[in-house]
Amino acid sequence: MTTPVIRTLDESSAHLFDTMPDPLGFRDRHRQTRYRPDWQRIAVRDGRTVARAAWWGRPEDPEPLLINWFDVAEGEEEAGAALLRTAPWPTDELELDLPAGWRSEVRQRAAADVRAAAARAAGYTPLVERFVYRWTADRSVPERPGRLLFTAEPDDTVFFDLLRRIHSVTLDAHARRAIEQGGPDRAAQQELDVFHWFPSPRAWWQIARTPGGETVGIHIPARNPSGSCVGFIGVVPEQRGHGYAYDLLAECTHFLVAQGARSIAAATDRTNLPMAAHFTAAGYPVVRERITFWSDGGVSAG
The missing domain is CATH 3.40.630 (Aminopeptidase)
Structure with missing residues (x-):
């Protein structure tokens, strides 16, 4: 040979x-x-x-x-x-x-x-x-539950602190690997680096809060070189158990559709059963399985 x-x-x-x-x-x-x-x-x-x-x-x-x-x-x-x-x-x-x-x-x-x-x-x-996952425009846009308020935040340190909290208890394998190698600061910084790498505007990043002002989490509507995508969905540990990740996903979808998205890519770990269930409920079908x-x-x- x-x-x-x-x-x-x-x-x-x-x-x-x-x-x-x-x-x-x-x-x-x-x-x-x-x-x-x-x-x-x-x-x-x-x-x-x-x-x-x-x-x-x-x-x-x-x-x-x-x-x-x-x-x-x-x-x-x-x-x-x-x-x-x-x-x-x-x-x-x-x-x-x-x-x-x-x-x-x-x-x-x-x-x-x-x-x-x-x-x-x-x-x-x-x-x-x-x-x-891939949501396409022939599907309905998921209904907003209306439980949260969403605002932009220009200060990266606010997102960094929230990412540290989100990853302090996480099912995400990439974040867990980063934590093993350099602690929660490394996991948070890696996420921020990816957010900044997206060619979509920085002004798209949003924080979710309850009507009473309690911080719930963040969502990052984004575009990557292949098109629109759900860049990140994260809920702080003390706000989990209420299904808020669905609220963030619905808002992220609405935001991208308002920017002209006809399809939206997304992914989550197979072991993250709660997030997988939210994608299904929001009308995102599984189109591939990634190793x-x-x-x-x-x-x-x-």
């Missing part, structure tokens, strides 16, 4: 990314995603593309944020791992967005296992499984 040739693409060779079968429907999943050709790589063996990966971020970013398209042909796990290991970008996170119910379909499960094995061989380990892999410090030998 010959050694695979690994190459980074450019404008003239970007079409080569589409020369692999697509058993997991990644093309449909990323139909709204715009990738930079120079953040796409393929591995070719004997004239056949046997692995491909696309790194994702804002067009103006100096480096990508994560890998969210990773394909590997059957039996080519090592080629897929080499494709990731030799990349010039030390990316911490890799996402496999799989079809909903993929475990019950034999061919999809086998294809997912190949890609997961290649990711592990490259140094990534599974962090969490998530439900991926998130993580590698501290990123995987790169480039």
Whole structure:
């Protein structure tokens, strides 16, 4: 067997990314995603593309944020791992967005296992499984319960303090990992960094309060490079048990629709059963199931 040739693409060779079968429907999943050709790589063996990966971020970013398209042909796990290991970008996170119910379909499960094995061989380990949702304009906008008041807040320190409180008791795997590594300050700062990374306006961030002035939580309506999304929903611990996360989600949806959104992406950990129930109640169907892999410090030998 010959050694695979690994190459980074450019404008003239970007079409080569589409020369692999697509058993997991990644093309449909990323139909709204715009990738930079120079953040796409393929591995070719004997004239056949046997692995491909696309790194994702804002067009103006100096480096990508994560890998969210990773394909590997059957039996080519090592080629897929080499494709990731030799990349010039030390990316911490890799996402496999799989079809909903993929475990019950034999061919999809086998294809997912190949890609997961290649990711592990490259140094990534599974962090969490998530439900991926998409609200579309053919669905009704969830009714506002009317229990909370929502206001903008220009001071980042207010959001930082609320994020520390929200993550002091959390089911979110990313936040828990950040807390293990650097405490609640690190978890809060990582969230703030993502909020600022969104290309949508800072003025969209909102705090929710009761009519009596008690702080309940925050919601972050956002746009990412692929479109509108629920950037964050969080309720402070002392206000939990009242279903307020649904109120925040409904308000976030209304806000984005008022900004012209025709579809809204969202995600939550599979283990976060309360939030998953709120998404279902708000009319957000599960469209994919995501496995998130993580590698501290990123995987790169480039």
